[in-house]
Amino acid sequence: METSAFSVLELFMLGGVMMWPLLLFSIAVVAISIERAVFLFYHNLNIDDLEQKTREFVKNKDYNGAQEYLGGLTKRRMGARIFLALVSSVKAEKGDAGFERRAERAVETEAANCINSLENGFNFLTALGSLSPLTGFLGTVTGMIGAFRSIAEATEVNAQIVANGIYEALITTVFGLIIAIIAMVFHSIFSHIVDKFTSRVEGAVTKLISQIADL
Secondary structure (H helix, E strand, O other): OOOOOOOOHHHHHHHHOOOHHHHHHHHHHHHHHHHHHHHHHHOOOOOHHHHHHHHHHOOOOHHHHHHHHHHOOOOOOOHHHHHHHHHHHHHHHHHOOOOHHHHHHHHHHHHHHHHHHHOOOOHHHHHHHHHHHHHHHHHHHHHHHHHHHHHHOOOOOHHHHHHHHHHHHHHHHHHHHHHHHHHHHHHHHHHHHHHHHHHHHHHHHHHHHHHHHHH
């Protein structure tokens, strides 16, 4: 029995009109994933060296030095922005009653801004991961309607009419699920990276505030 392999273009044409929104979804998923990967790579999220160097400055009460050091790294280091907010707040309010709480608020504000920047586009990946399979299922339903219509209009029903209709209808489901899987995989990877960064920053800031309070 001979079998024929279809190219992606042929499968796309067989899938019907619902393949067009799926094509747009796939382009969006790829574009967002690449953009987020480049963004996360560019903004180095490692904070070990930043924490160690900042602790040395704090130990020596050299807040000016800490500001100068961190200020030069804010373009590519999210952690530097957060530590800079802490050091700047401490420098301005050290010794005042409640300076710890004000320092925490300054850090929380800057951290929220940084995390929002890191998570930009995540909601779109989630939405596309949900819409793609639904769009695929819709294409399958409309395809099945067409298949049953062909059966109803046929003077002689055979297995080929049924099989071809179902085969074409299921193509959209396959493409929709593939797009959804890709979107959710990248979303999970990116979310893990940001969550890990957030957790490490929270721990580092807590230690720094405790160190400053003990000086």
